[in-house]
Amino acid sequence: MKRIFWMLCGLSVALLAWGFYEAFFVAPTEATMGDLQRIFYWHVPINISAEIFPYANMIASIAYLTTRRKNHALALKLDAIAIATAEITVLYVGLGLGTGMIWGRPAWGIWWAWDARLTSALLLFLLYVSYLLVRKFSSSSQAPVIAAVLSVFAGIDIPIVFESITWWRTQHPAPVLRGDGNLDPTMKIAFLWNMVAWFFWGCTLIWARYAIVRREQQIAEHEALTALEA
């Protein structure tokens, strides 16, 4: 497992380095914002990944709730996936907020605006921090079920939160990928490389966390068994 992990890590670093090269040296400088725009190549891929991982968490949690009575071994694996995706969600949303603030200071003149998109990203962050807190505070036998229920609630909450984008006046730039904006082809290539790199790195981290949680579960089961036999 260690060898695969280091291989995946190496591949991630190579992809990230290539994405960095594409974004900094290949992509042209944007007309109005200048070099400041280059943070877009990290900010947007990180945030897109940060919106995919919560749904992986919710699907794993729903699957956990349906299988926990029938197939205990599978349920434990699903719970491990839920933990790993939740932690990486917190990491990615945090990174997305951080890169956004670094961009916002020179572009808007302020670090933070209570704009709809920023607020919804912050709420996503808070929801998953509370998910991790609940896992920590709950008694160990109940934690997976309670966390899974909370994950379903968070999953329902996210679209409602995002819906508020259209309601609140927004200061955030309009989405360039599917909106009216258009992207230079070389910019698109740099963006796609970074998208692949960041998503791949996120998946590597999730896989590593999953493997660690599985080990912890096996140790706990083994300890419970030896305690029973003694």
Added chain:
Amino acid sequence: MIYLRTVWLHLKKDLRLEWRSREAIAGMLFFTLLIAVAFAMAFDPTGYPTMARQMSGGLLWVGLLFAATTSLNISWERERRNQVMDAHRMSAAAPSALFLGKALANFIFVTFIEAVLAPIFIVFYNLHPLGEMKWLWLILPLGNWAIVANGTFFAALGLNARNRALMLPAILFPVSIPALLSVTQATTAVITGDFEPGSWVRLLFGFDVIFTTACLLLFETVLHAE
């Protein structure tokens, strides 16, 4: 019919328990009053009537939210004494009826607090609402239900947690922020008269319907979480 009867029995039991002790209502009432006073000291609302109008809706709801979290934990604490929760787990009655009865009881308590507190807020903050007051008949119950339904559910979720007092707000606040946003916006719209509260009320209604359904469907899982 049997389901409704079970809900009614749970509601009646919770109302009777509260009537005998009056601890949840008295606690909430005093707590919200203190919040109103503390905010008034911090912002001097009588000196700035326009600012008071813009802020008081939010202050009222934040106060109610804080007060509700204190009483929601009490409402499940009663079920823990004498292993009542285990009896609920073994009972053949629908678990969601227990949730619904308790949520309705909490709804009545919070509505009572609001009925007492809203006039106090108007007096303390020297408010002259400029919008249409009739909207409040819709906004207040919908907002109450949003806090209480989710709050009752999450309080049950944290029943066996190590750090119960902290856990309820840690879960309830992030999930109910869309509701808090829409209810404060709608209330502010009524008080200031600057914009129409209609769209925020619709969002609030949607939130209530979606999350009440989720609570009813998932309560059985939470009750049998072990």
